[in-house]
Structure formats: structure tokens, C-alpha cells
Amino acid sequence: MLLALSIAMFALGLLGVIIRRNLLVMLMCMELMLNAVNLSLVTFAQQTGTAAGAVLVFLIFVVAAAEIAVAIPIVLLLVRQKRTLAADAYTDLKG
Amino acid sequence: MPHPLTLIVVLPLVGFVLNGLLGNRLGKPFVTAVGCGLPILSFLLAIKCFVDLSTGGVPLMETAYTWARIGGSTFEIAFYFDRLSAVMTLIVTGVGSVIHVYSTGYMHEDKSFARFFAYLNLFLFFMLSLVLGRSLLVLFVGWEGVGLASYLLIGFWFEDPVNARAGKKAFVTNRIGDAGFLLGMFLLYWAFGTLDMDKINAAFTGGPAPAISASLAGILLFIGASGKSAQIPLHVWLPDAMAGPTPVSALIHAATMVTAGVYLVARMSGLYLHAPEASAVVTVIGAATAFFAATIAVTQTDIKKVLAYSTVSQLGFMFVALGVGAYGVGIFHVYTHAFFKACLFLGAGSVIHALAGEQDIRKMGGLAKRIPITFWTFAIATAAIAGIPPLAGFFSKDEILWYAFASSAGGSPLLWAVMAATALMTAFYMFRLLWLVFLTPSRMEPEVEHHVHESPLSMTGVLMILAVLSAVGGFFALPHFLEGLLPLPKLPETVHHFEKPLLILSVVIAATGLAGAWYVFGAGLERSSGLARRFASMHRTLSNKYYVDEAYELFIGRPLVWISDWVFLRLGDRVLLDGSLNGMARLAQRAAGVLGRVQTGSLHRYVFFVLLGSLAALAWSFRHG
Numbered sequence: 001m002l003l004a005l006s007i008a009m010f011a012l013g014l015l016g017v018i019i020r021r022n023l024l025v026m027l028m029c030m031e032l033m034l035n036a037v038n039l040s041l042v043t044f045a046q047q048t049g050t051a052a053g054a055v056l057v058f059l060i061f062v063v064a065a066a067e068i069a070v071a072i073p074i075v076l077l078l079v080r081q082k083r084t085l086a087a088d089a090y091t092d093l094k095g
Numbered sequence: 096m097p098h099p100l101t102l103i104v105v106l107p108l109v110g111f112v113l114n115g116l117l118g119n120r121l122g123k124p125f126v127t128a129v130g131c132g133l134p135i136l137s138f139l140l141a142i143k144c145f146v147d148l149s150t151g152g153v154p155l156m157e158t159a160y161t162w163a164r165i166g167g168s169t170f171e172i173a174f175y176f177d178r179l180s181a182v183m184t185l186i187v188t189g190v191g192s193v194i195h196v197y198s199t200g201y202m203h204e205d206k207s208f209a210r211f212f213a214y215l216n217l218f219l220f221f222m223l224s225l226v227l228g229r230s231l232l233v234l235f236v237g238w239e240g241v242g243l244a245s246y247l248l249i250g251f252w253f254e255d256p257v258n259a260r261a262g263k264k265a266f267v268t269n270r271i272g273d274a275g276f277l278l279g280m281f282l283l284y285w286a287f288g289t290l291d292m293d294k295i296n297a298a299f300t301g302g303p304a305p306a307i308s309a310s311l312a313g314i315l316l317f318i319g320a321s322g323k324s325a326q327i328p329l330h331v332w333l334p335d336a337m338a339g340p341t342p343v344s345a346l347i348h349a350a351t352m353v354t355a356g357v358y359l360v361a362r363m364s365g366l367y368l369h370a371p372e373a374s375a376v377v378t379v380i381g382a383a384t385a386f387f388a389a390t391i392a393v394t395q396t397d398i399k400k401v402l403a404y405s406t407v408s409q410l411g412f413m414f415v416a417l418g419v420g421a422y423g424v425g426i427f428h429v430y431t432h433a434f435f436k437a438c439l440f441l442g443a444g445s446v447i448h449a450l451a452g453e454q455d456i457r458k459m460g461g462l463a464k465r466i467p468i469t470f471w472t473f474a475i476a477t478a479a480i481a482g483i484p485p486l487a488g489f490f491s492k493d494e495i496l497w498y499a500f501a502s503s504a505g506g507s508p509l510l511w512a513v514m515a516a517t518a519l520m521t522a523f524y525m526f527r528l529l530w531l532v533f534l535t536p537s538r539m540e541p542e543v544e545h546h547v548h549e550s551p552l553s554m555t556g557v558l559m560i561l562a563v564l565s566a567v568g569g570f571f572a573l574p575h576f577l578e579g580l581l582p583l584p585k586l587p588e589t590v591h592h593f594e595k596p597l598l599i600l601s602v603v604i605a606a607t608g609l610a611g612a613w614y615v616f617g618a619g620l621e622r623s624s625g626l627a628r629r630f631a632s633m634h635r636t637l638s639n640k641y642y643v644d645e646a647y648e649l650f651i652g653r654p655l656v657w658i659s660d661w662v663f664l665r666l667g668d669r670v671l672l673d674g675s676l677n678g679m680a681r682l683a684q685r686a687a688g689v690l691g692r693v694q695t696g697s698l699h700r701y702v703f704f705v706l707l708g709s710l711a712a713l714a715w716s717f718r719h720g
Contacts, residue, residue, distance in 0.1 A: 017702050026698070091696030 002043045009036035021086045023075050027068070034064050100157040100174040103140045103184065104223045106133045110216035118209025130212030131195045134219055138188035145181050154293075156229065168288055175229035175293065178580050182426060182573065183226040183358055186433045190350045191219050193557045197441055198342040200553035201448060211251065211340070218244035222351055226358060230290040231280050234359070238276070238323065241352045242269045248347060249339040261338040268332040272322015279315030286312075296365025309366050313373025316363060317380075320356030324410045327384045331644055333407055337399040341444030344399060349406050349440050350433040357413045357429050361422040364581050368420070371504070378418025378505050382513050385411025387641065389520040393527070394627075394637040397454050398443045401528050405480065406436060408517060415514060416495045420504035420584035423574035424494045431487035434568050435479040438561035442473035445550045445558065446532060450543050456528065457620060461537030465547045468555040470533045472562035477529045479565040481522035482605040490569030492518060493601045500597060502584040511597075515604055522608020530616040538619075 009032055016029030038057045045053030075085075082089050110133040118126045148155060154177035162170040176184070195215060202211050221240025228234040242265075250262030284290055287298055299309060320326070325333035336348050347353070360367060360377065367374050385408045392404035409432050416425035447454055449466050463470040479486035482493065496518065500511035537544060549555065574583060615623050627634040636642070 014702075014706065018699050018706070087698050094694050094696030 003040060006036045006040040006043065009033070009039065021088060023078070023085045023087055026087065027071055027075065031064065031068070034060060099140050100144060100155060100176055100227060101159045103137045103144070103188070104159075104174065104220060104227055106137045106140075107216040107219035107223065109133060111213050111220060114209050114216060115213035118213060123203075123208055126209045126212050127199050130216060131192065131199065133216065134188060134192045134195050137219070137223070138185075138192045141181075141184045141188045144176055145185065148176060148178070148181055162232075170232055170290070171230070172233055173229040173291075174224075174227040174233075176227065178577055179358075179361060179426065180226050182430060182577070184223065186430055187219065187222050187226060187351050190433050190437050190561075191215075191222075191346060193560055194342050194346040194350075194437065194441070197345075197444075197554050197557040198340075200551045201342055201444055202340065203551075205340075207251070211248075214244055214247050214251070215343075215346070218248065218347060218352070222355075225355055229292065231283065231292060231295075232290045234292070234362075235276065235280065238319070238355060239273065241347070241355065242266060242273075242323070245269075245336070245347050245352060248343040249336045251339055251343065255338075258338040261332075261335040265332040265336050268329050269322045272319045272329055275315045275317075275322070276319025279312050279319065282312045282315065292362055296363065299365040299369050309370035310372040313363070313367050313370035314376055316359060316366075317356075317373060317377055320359050320414075321380060322356075323359075324353050324356030324414070325384075325407050326356070326380050326410065326414060327387065328643075330384060330388065330407050331647065334400055334403040334640070337397070337403050341399065341440060341447060344403070345437045345440030345444065348403065349436040353406060353410060354413070354429045354433070357410065357417065357425055360414070360417045361426050361581060364422045367417070367422075374418050374420065375505060376418075377414050378510065381411045381414025381416075381418055382510060382517075383411070384408070385415065385517045386513055389517045389524065391637055391640050392524045393520060394634060396457055396638075398446065398456050398459075398528065398532065399440075399454055401456070401524060402436070402439055402443060405439075405521065405525065408521060409436065409480070412492065412495050412514065412517070415499055415510070419498050419502035419506045419510075421494070421498035421502060421574070422581035423577040423583060424491065424498055426577060426581070427573040428491040428495060430573055431479070431491040431565070431568050434561055435476040435486075435488055435565040438472055438476035438558060438565050439480065441554070441558055441561065442469050442476065445469040445554055446473075448550050448554070449547050450539070451546060453539075453543055456531045458538055458540065458543075459532045460535040460539065460619070461533070462547070463533040466549045468549060469558060472555075472558040473533065474529060475562040476565045477525045481525050481608060482518055482601060483522075483609070484602055485569065487565050487567070487569035489602075489605070493598060494574065496601055497594065497597060498584065500593065501586045501590040503587050504584045506584075515601070518601065519604045519608050519611075522605045523612050526609050526612030527616050530612060531620075535616065535619045 013029040013032035013036060016032065017026050020026055020029065038060055041053040041057050041060075045051065045057075078090060079085060110129050113129050114126055118129075144155060154175060156173065156175055158171050158173040160172045162172055164170070195212070198211065198215065202208055205211060218241060221237045221244055223237070225234055225237025225241060228237060246262045246266040248262075249265055250259045253259045253262075280290065283295055287295055289295065322329045333348060333353065337344055339348075367377070388404045388407035388411060392401050392408060395401045395404060409428070413425045413428045413432070416422070416428060445466065446459070446462065446469060449462070449469070450459065453459070475486065479488040482489045496511060496514055499506050499514045500508060539547075574581075615626065639645075
């Protein structure tokens with residue numbers, strides 16, 4: 001049951017990243033995917049009766065917090081440049 | 096006590112290094128002392144070795160250095176001093192030393208004084224390793240080295256592109272001959288496993304017949320010799336080599352280097368004795384060269400060009416002697432020729448010096464009273480080359496004519512007739528030169544005439560030494576001296592009663608040449624220009640040297656340029672090489688263009704690709720799980 005919820009959350013997140021244009025929404029969808037993974041991890045930890053999965057979740061929280069702390073300022077700076085949140089506007093960043 | 100052969104060779108090299116590195120800084124007295132002193136020292140050492148050789152009776156040998164050891168064979172830098180190399184060493188160091196002394200006067204005003212002496216010393220070093228080398232390898236190193244020195248000295252005044260081009264021509268023409276020489280060397284090494292010339296000769300003269308064709312090796316070596324000694328068809332470089340300073344022409348292009356080919360053939364006489372076909376080739380090429388070069392010399396108007404063609408012609412004489420098996424006689428002519436031709440060239444240098452650079456004999460005349468020492472020495476040398484008895488040239492040339500007639504190894508009346516005609520022309524063109532330069536009324540430009548002056552003692556002294564040697568040099572019976580080493584050919588019994596009449600005939604020939612020259616040129620140019628008008632087409636052919644240079648240009652030069660341009664440059668370089676490289680670059684560019692389209696900058700598409708990749712990885716792991 002919980003695993004099905006986790007899969008649904010992950011699929012929603014992935015779909016959101018692929019089809020949404022708004023950078024902030026894309027970031028939120030990525031967080032959704034991360035949390036889907038976290039959910040599956042704790043579920044597995046409970047099923048097998050080990051602590052390793054639960055510990056890994058805390059690590060992911062830390063990494064995710066750091067990632068957002070970097071990603072949000074980048075989005076902020078991009079928006080200052082072009083006054084838009086649409087990801088399509090930034091295709092000229094390709095190498 | 097070790098013999099100082101190595102020292103003879105190395106002393107001029109020391110001179111080259113000192114003059115080349117320090118000459119410009121330490122000034123002319125230093126350059127003169129080093130440049131002349133070391134060759135003279137070499138000469139004295141050569142005399143000492145010669146005395147040792149005469150008292151000891153066995154060839155002196157000295158190994159200076161072991162160059163390489165490959166498998167079972169050792170390549171050594173070894174020097175070998177027998178009677179033949181003794182004669183050559185004495186000529187090279189002796190004539191070389193006096194020409195060095197002459198050069199101190201001739202080149203006195205030149206700004207590259209030190210460079211000139213450095214090159215001359217370098218030349219002597221290589222020439223001595225050529226004549227003293229025991230193996231063909233050392234000889235070849237010297238052979239290439241004198242080619243290099245010759246190139247450097249012909250183009251000595253390289254500011255003028257004509258001189259630089261003449262140097263290049265000499266070098267390239269020599270390379271063609273050297274290719275033959277190298278092949279001959281390879282063949283001999285393959286057959287005998289050694290390059291020591293005494294061993295190769297011994298292998299041919301004693302023991303079972305070697306498994307290679309002596310004639311093939313002989314002809315290949317002769318190709319090398321004909322390049323160095325300016326024989327047809329490789330004679331074209333020598334007349335152009337006159338672009339160098341006159342002492343260089345005297346030393347390198349008359350007395351020593353150009354006789355290296357003669358020396359090589361004489362040195363390998365053991366091989367040529369067993370190679371009748373190769374000897375026949377040598378005879379024919381020598382006779383043809385002697386004859387044609389003499390006809391060209393008759394019409395040339397540049398004093399040095401006349402002497403250059405005369406040198407080519409005299410070298411032909413030497414090769415005829417070698418071809419009919421009279422090796423000692425060929426070397427005898429090398430020896431007398433070194434004296435009188437060096438004297439003639441240095442005399443010509445003295446004339447050019449006196450006339451401030453004028454070389455056209457049509458603008459000379461009447462110099463006999465103005466520069467008497469030059470005149471008298473030049474006259475003696477002219478008589479010597481023309482074969483007037485009892486001067487040196489008479490003896491050697493008469494011997495060559497005699498063996499051309501009588502030798503059982505290829506002598507014939509026809510050969511004698513060709514060589515006698517050549518001897519007649521030799522006398523004619525040399526006395527023509529003497530009359531036009533010294534005896535006829537002056538045709539000089541007034542301002543040149545005003546400045547005519549006799550050369551300094553350093554030059555006239557040398558001229559006098561060489562004139563004396565040209566006069567008396569023939570009394571030394573060199574062929575007899577060398578007979579143990581270079582046996583003379585057998586003569587058929589029937590010819591002995593021809594010897595006296597032919598001797599008288601050769602004197603008559605020389606006198607006829609003299610009389611002819613006096614008749615045509617005694618009063619100036621009028622009579623000869625009348626003749627030139629009457630035989631206009633012949634005169635044109637001769638003064639254009641039979642159009643040999645033009646023919647080479649047409650049949651070799653142009654096709655080479657065409658092939659280089661179209662096949663190598665346009666097809667090979669531009670189409671194949673550049674084309675394949677540019678093609679690869681263009682391929683990479685196009686491939687990159689196609690792949691670059693994947694990178695759109697659209698994050699959604701990237702994520703989509705990531706999704707596809709993850710799904711593929713998942714599918715793969717399920718299948719192989």
C-alpha cells in the first residue's frame with residue numbers, strides 16, 4: 001500500500017519535471033521524487049526490520065536541503081536576468 | 096715509432112676549427128699563420144712519411160679509430176700510405192700549401208678572409224682522408240666532404256645568386272655520380288665482406304675468381320668517378336664552378352679534387368684489370384670527353400671557362416690512360432697536370448687581379464710587358480700543357496698517346512687519332528689564350544688599362560714555383576716509380592718500331608697547334624671573327640657548349656618540374672594528402688553537427704532522455720537479473 005503511494009508520488013514528480021515549464025514547479029517535482037524514494041526506503045526498512053534504510057533517509061534529507069539551498073539562489077539569479085520562470089527561456093545556456 | 100699519418104689528415108681540420116671559430120676575432124695575421132702553416136706542416140709530415148716509405152719499402156698503415164663493429168665486420172678509420180697515395184698526398188699538400196700562400200695575396204681585400212681559409216683547410220682535410228683512406232668507406236667520407244667544401248667555395252660569394260646556383264649545380268650533379276659509387280660499394284661489400292681496397296684488389300688479382308661481375312662494380316664506381324671528375328655526361332658542373340674565387344678553381348677544380356675520380360680508378364686497378372668492359376667504358380667516355388671539351392674550349396671567351404674546359408679535356412686524357420690499363424701513366428698526368436693547371440689558373444687569377452675583375456679575353460691583350468712575371472709563368476705552363484718538349488706535359492701526354500696507340504688492353508690507331516686531334520686542339524686553344532691575353536695589341540678599356548699592376552710577391556712567388564715544377568716535373572719517371580703497384584699494360588711485339596715516329600709526331604702536333612694559334616690570333620681578333628662568320632652554325636654550337644645544358648633542361652629539368660608540379664604537388668600533396676586530412680576534418684564537423692542537435696538546452700528533453708536511459712537500464716537488469 002505504502003509502496004504503491006511511493007510509486008505514484010515518483011511518477012507524478014517525474015511527469016511534472018518532464019512536462020511543466022515553470023522552474024520552481026520543476027524543483028518541487030524533484031523534491032516530490034526524492035520524498036517518494038524516502039517513503040519507499042522507510043517502508044523497506046520496516047519490512048526487513050533493519051535500521052539502515054531509515055538512516056539513509058536522514059542522509060537524503062541533509063543532501064536535499066543542501067541541494068535546494070544551491071538550486072533556489074540559481075533560479076533566483078536566472079529570473080533576475082530574464083524576468084521569467086519558464087525553462088524554455090534558458091535554452092541558450094547550452095554549451 | 097708510430098707514423099704520423101693521422102696527423103697529416105687532422106692538421107688541416109684543426110686549421111678549419113681555429114679559423115672558423117676564432118678567425119674573425121683574431122685578425123688576418125692569425126688566419127694567415129694558421130691557414131698556411133698547418134697545410135705546410137702537413138706537407139712536411141708527408142715528406143717524412145715518404146722517406147719512411149722509401150727506406151722501409153712496405154706500405155705504412157695506421158688505424159685512427161674504430162668506427163663501428165657490426166656483426167663480424169669492423170669498420171675502421173684507417174690510413175694507408177703506399178706509393179700511389181704518397182704521390183697523391185704530396186700533390187695535395189704541396190700544391191695545396193702554395194695555393195694557400197697565393198690566396199693570402201689574392202683574397203687580401205675580401206671581408207670573409209677567415210671564412211675562406213677555414214673552407215680551404217676543410218677541403219684539405221677531406222681531400223687527405225680521401226687519398227689516405229684505406230677502405231672505400233673512408234674514401235667515400237672524404238669524397239662527400241670535398242664535394243661539400245667545393246659547394247661552399249663555389250658559392251663563396253653567395254650574395255650573387257648566380258654563384259650560389261653554380262654551387263648547387265655542382266653539388267647536385269655530383270650526387271648523381273655518388274649514387275653509382277654507393278651502389279658499387281654495396282656490391283663489393285656484399286661480395287667480399289670488406290671495404291678495404293687493398294683486400295679487394297688482392298681478392299681480384301689472386302685466388303679464385305670472385306663471384307661478382309667485376310665489370311658491373313667497375314662501371315658503378317666509374318659513374319661516381321665521372322661525377323667527381325666531370326666526365327660526359329656529368330661534366331656540366333665544372334665550367335660553372337668557375338664562379339668561385341680563382342685560387343679555389345686552381346686547387347679544387349683543376350689540381351686536386353677533380354682528379355679524385357682518376358685516383359679512385361687507379362686505386363681499384365686490381366678490379367679494373369679484370370673488368371675489360373668497364374675499362375672499355377672508361378676509355379670511350381674519357382676519349383669523348385677529351386675531344387668534345389677541347390672543341391668547346393676553342394670558342395670560349397672567358398679566361399677561366401677556357402681553362403675549365405681544358406681541365407675537363409685533360410681529365411679525359413687521364414681516363415683514357417686508365418682505360419687502356421696504363422694506370423701509372425694516368426697518375427703521371429694527374430701529377431704534371433696539377434702543376435701546370437694550377438699555374439695557369441693562378442696566372443689567370445693574377446691577370447684578373449691586375450684587371451680588377453675583368454675575365455673576358457676579348458677585352459685583354461698586350462699584358463706581356465705590363466705584368467711580365469705572370470706572363471712568363473703563364474707561357475711556361477701553356478707550353479707545358481700543349482706538350483712542347485721538354486716541359487712536364489709533354490712527357491705525360493706523350494705516354495698517354497703512346498699507350499692509347501699500343502696498349503694490348505684496348506689501344507688502337509683510331510683511339511690514338513682521336514687523342515692526337517685533341518692534343519692538337521689543346522695546343523691551339525692554349526696558345527690562343529696566351530696570344531689574346533698577353534701578346535696581341537691591347538683591347539682593354541682605357542680606365543682598366545690605367546690601373547694594371549703586377550701582383551704582390553705572395554702571388555708571383557707561387558707562380559714561379561709552379562712554373563719551375565711545370566718545366567721540370569716531367570723528368571721524374573712516375574710510371575716507373577709506381578710500376579710495382581700499378582703494372583703497365585703489355586705491348587704487342589709489332590708496335591715497337593712505331594715508338595720513335597709517334598714521339599716525333601706528337602712534337603709536330605704541339606708545334607702545329609702553336610703555329611695555328613699564332614696564324615689565327617697573332618694579330619688580334621680580325622682573322623678569327625672572319626672564320627667565325629664563315630662557320631657560323633658550328634661556331635654557335637661550340638660557343639653554346641653543344642647545348643648540353645639546354646638539353647638537360649628540356650629532357651630532365653622540365654619533366655621533373657612537371658612531375659613535381661602535377662603529380663607530387665597537385666595530385667599527391669593537394670588532392671591526396673590535404674584532401675584526406677581535410678576530408679576527415681569535414682567528416683568530424685558534419686558528425687558533430689548531427690550530434691549537436693541532441694543538445695537543445697531544453698531541460699525537459701534531457702530529463703526525458705534520462706528517463707529513457709533508466710528504463711533501458713531497468714529492462715536490461717531484469718533480463719539479465
